[in-house]
Amino acid sequence: MRFAEESRHELHCSCLNTCNDPQGHSLFYDDMKTSSKKKSLNPADWEAATLDVIAHQGVSAVAVENIAKDLGVTKGSFYWHFANRKDLIISALKSWQRDDRAVIKEKIWSIKDPQERLNAWFSLSAQPLQSHLIYATLLADRQHDYVAKLLKEVTMERLAYLQKSYQAIGYPEDQAKQQALLAYSVYVGYLHMAKTLHGKFKDTDNIESYARYVAGQLIPSGKKPAAEG
Amino acid sequence: MRFAEESRHELHCSCLNTCNDPQGHSLFYDDMKTSSKKKSLNPADWEAATLDVIAHQGVSAVAVENIAKDLGVTKGSFYWHFANRKDLIISALKSWQRDDRAVIKEKIWSIKDPQERLNAWFSLSAQPLQSHLIYATLLADRQHDYVAKLLKEVTMERLAYLQKSYQAIGYPEDQAKQQALLAYSVYVGYLHMAKTLHGKFKDTDNIESYARYVAGQLIPSGKKPAAEG
DNA sequence: AAAAGTCAATACGCATGCGTATGGAAATAT
DNA sequence: ATATTTCCATACGCATGCGTATTGACTTTT
Numbered sequence: 001m002r003f004a005e006e007s008r009h010e011l012h013c014s015c016l017n018t019c020n021d022p023q024g025h026s027l028f029y030d031d032m033k034t035s036s037k038k039k040s041l042n043p044a045d046w047e048a049a050t051l052d053v054i055a056h057q058g059v060s061a062v063a064v065e066n067i068a069k070d071l072g073v074t075k076g077s078f079y080w081h082f083a084n085r086k087d088l089i090i091s092a093l094k095s096w097q098r099d100d101r102a103v104i105k106e107k108i109w110s111i112k113d114p115q116e117r118l119n120a121w122f123s124l125s126a127q128p129l130q131s132h133l134i135y136a137t138l139l140a141d142r143q144h145d146y147v148a149k150l151l152k153e154v155t156m157e158r159l160a161y162l163q164k165s166y167q168a169i170g171y172p173e174d175q176a177k178q179q180a181l182l183a184y185s186v187y188v189g190y191l192h193m194a195k196t197l198h199g200k201f202k203d204t205d206n207i208e209s210y211a212r213y214v215a216g217q218l219i220p221s222g223k224k225p226a227a228e229g
Numbered sequence: 230m231r232f233a234e235e236s237r238h239e240l241h242c243s244c245l246n247t248c249n250d251p252q253g254h255s256l257f258y259d260d261m262k263t264s265s266k267k268k269s270l271n272p273a274d275w276e277a278a279t280l281d282v283i284a285h286q287g288v289s290a291v292a293v294e295n296i297a298k299d300l301g302v303t304k305g306s307f308y309w310h311f312a313n314r315k316d317l318i319i320s321a322l323k324s325w326q327r328d329d330r331a332v333i334k335e336k337i338w339s340i341k342d343p344q345e346r347l348n349a350w351f352s353l354s355a356q357p358l359q360s361h362l363i364y365a366t367l368l369a370d371r372q373h374d375y376v377a378k379l380l381k382e383v384t385m386e387r388l389a390y391l392q393k394s395y396q397a398i399g400y401p402e403d404q405a406k407q408q409a410l411l412a413y414s415v416y417v418g419y420l421h422m423a424k425t426l427h428g429k430f431k432d433t434d435n436i437e438s439y440a441r442y443v444a445g446q447l448i449p450s451g452k453k454p455a456a457e458g
Numbered sequence: 459a460a461a462a463g464t465c466a467a468t469a470c471g472c473a474t475g476c477g478t479a480t481g482g483a484a485a486t487a488t
Numbered sequence: 489a490t491a492t493t494t495c496c497a498t499a500c501g502c503a504t505g506c507g508t509a510t511t512g513a514c515t516t517t518t
Contacts, residue, residue, distance in 0.1 A: 039484085040495055057372050060289050063475065075476090077496045085476070139421045140369025143286050148425075155425050178442045185418025192368045192417050193410065196377075196384050213407045217446075268514090269465055292505065304506085306466045314506070 041071060043081045043091065050092040055133035059141040062089055090146055093138075097154060100131055104161070114168035118183075118219050121162070125187045126211040128194075136191040159184055169220060183218050190214075270300055272310045272320065279321040284362035288370040291318055319375055322367075326383060329360055333390070343397035347412075347448050350391070354416045355440040357423075365420040388413055398449060412447050419443075 049067045064085055065075045082088045107124060111117040125132070135154070142148045162180035163173075171179060194207075278296045293314055294304045311317045336353060340346040354361070364383070371377045391409035392402075400408060423436075 058287075058289075058369055060287070061372070064477090065475065073495085074497055076498070079477070080495060137369050139425065140287055140366050142424060143290070151425050155422070175442075178439055181422065181439060182415065182443055182446060185422055186411065186414045187418065188421050189414025189417035189419075193384070193414055195371060196368065196380050210407055210410060213404075214411055217411060293507090294505065302465085303467055305468070308507070309465060 041073065041077065041081070044095070045071060046078065046081055046088060047092040047095045050088055051096055051130065051134060054089075054092065054137055055130050056137075058137045059089060059144060059147060064088065086146075093147070093150055096131065096134055097150065100154070101157075103131070108161070114165045115219060115221075118162075118165050118169075119215055121165070122183075122187075122211060122215045122219070125190070126207060132191055133195075136188070136195065139188070155184075179218070186214060186218065270302065270306065270310070273324070274300060275307065275310055275317060276321040276324045279317055280325055280359065280363060283318075283321065283366055284359050285366075287366045288318060288373060288376060293317065315375075322376070322379055325360065325363055326379065329383070330386075332360070337390070343394045344448060344450075347391075347394050347398075348444055350394075351412075351416075351440060351444045351448070354419070355436060361420055362424075365417070365424065368417070384413075408447070415443060415447065 046067065049070050050062055052070075053062050053067060062085065064078050068075045068078055078088075082091065103124075108117055108121055111120055138147055138151050142151060159177075159180050162183055163176045166176035166179050166183075167173060275296065278299050279291055281299075282291050282296060291314065293307050297304045297307055307317075311320065332353075337346060337350055340349055367376055367380050371380060388406075388409050391412055392405045395405035395408050395412075396402060
């Protein structure tokens with residue numbers, strides 16, 4: 001057996017069923033034909049399948065034999081790619097963190113105006129991405145030390161760039177810090193709300209309406225969110 | 230064996246280690262000496278121990294043999310009180326829901342002025358009660374159908390009384406609905422934030438400061454939160 | 459005092475799921 | 489063509505944890 005040596009990590013985004021993200025996938029694949037079946041699996045495939053499980057059932061639901069079945073192979077194959085279950089989970093989560101950082105860098109920090117940037121962040125946060133689901137489940141899987149560590153890292157990073165944007169708007173440091181905490185709490189709360197009430201969300205017209213309302217409450221003045229529709 | 234027949238539910242609040250709530254406990258005990266040991270266990274004891282596990286490790290971490298050990302007995306005793314593991318979990322969660330409703334009724338709805346009532350709610354939400362921890366972990370244990378059902382119920386109830394209070398202040402129905410959703414999202418987000426960052430919370434002075442800030446942002450005008458210190 | 463009821467200990471069967479051992483087939487290298 | 493690497497299947501050992509069966513002690517009732 002050999003183990004993934006912090007290498008060979010193509011981007012992945014499986015999103016088997018419930019996660020309908022409108023991003024472009026095909027950009028990322030270079031090693032396989034986009035439409036046909038692969039002959040064999042690589043660690044990234046296992047990580048993607050693992051993230052699907054984590055997104056919908058949490059870390060403790062990750063079972064190598066089930067994931068193997070999802071991938072159409074048996075457990076025997078797994079231990080060629082990874083040392084053990086924990087290795088798989090940690091690798092998958094690191095991969096998630098990398099992808100998340102990349103998205104923020106591309107889609108948020110590319111925006112220079114801080115107000116527009118905050119609007120873009122709220123807009124991104126309201127989209128049904130698998131990435132959000134993973135974060136939401138991790139929040140309740142803190143028993144595992146490695147999850148707690150990762151979660152703290154990610155959360156601090158996110159709070160930092162929110163605070164930075166609020167300061168760029170003109171908030172003094174202390175208030176920017178609290179406002180970032182408030183905004184981020186709304187994000188986290190929204191994640192759970194959306195899952196908990198799923199159908200019932202139409203009550204308040206729809207999510208778009210609510211998202212605009214929230215942005216209006218949490219972003220001071222100036223430009224409106226890039227309205228369309 | 231015999232099973233708990235929807236009866237014999239004294240209030241409970243164990244809070245073994247991490248949950249330091251400053252509420253009065255001894256009020257609730259009537260059937261046992263407050264300081265000495267009980268001779269035998271009843272379903273409420275099992276439910277309380279179960280809620281401790283749920284609060285800190287989630288539903289899937291509930292293991293009857295471990296809980297038995299926590300209570301100083303073996304598994305053999307358990308199946309006299311409950312039919313099975315699922316029965317225990319559901320009973321425990323129902324007990325939690327009952328207690329939660331009771332607290333809201335006593336401490337929130339006893340307040341007539343809607344602004345003060347909202348302030349009281351935010352204040353209650355910021356306190357480190359076991360009840361909050363349980364709610365937070367349930368959010369990620371939605372895979373279990375009974376959890377999803379309960380969660381939806383509880384969330385809808387809470388949104389309803391928040392909306393009601395905002396309407397009592399003068400918000401039109403639609404806006405009150407969105408504002409309730411916003412306020413409740415902040416609550417849920419805060420729960421996770423507090424756990425995720427634990428130590429790091431001192432950065433923004435302390436929680437009190439943040440709680441006042443949030444209340445100031447989410448409750449329109451009028452009275453301030455009952456300031457002390 | 460005897461019988462019934464209450465709560466708990468021990469021991470067992472069984473399913474799940476992790477990790478290992480071993481062998482095999484297909485691809486790639488030499 | 490042969491050897492090596494790569495990826496996977498099968499089979500096993502082992503731990504955990506649920507649920508059951510049986511027995512026993514202690515309490516309450518009669």
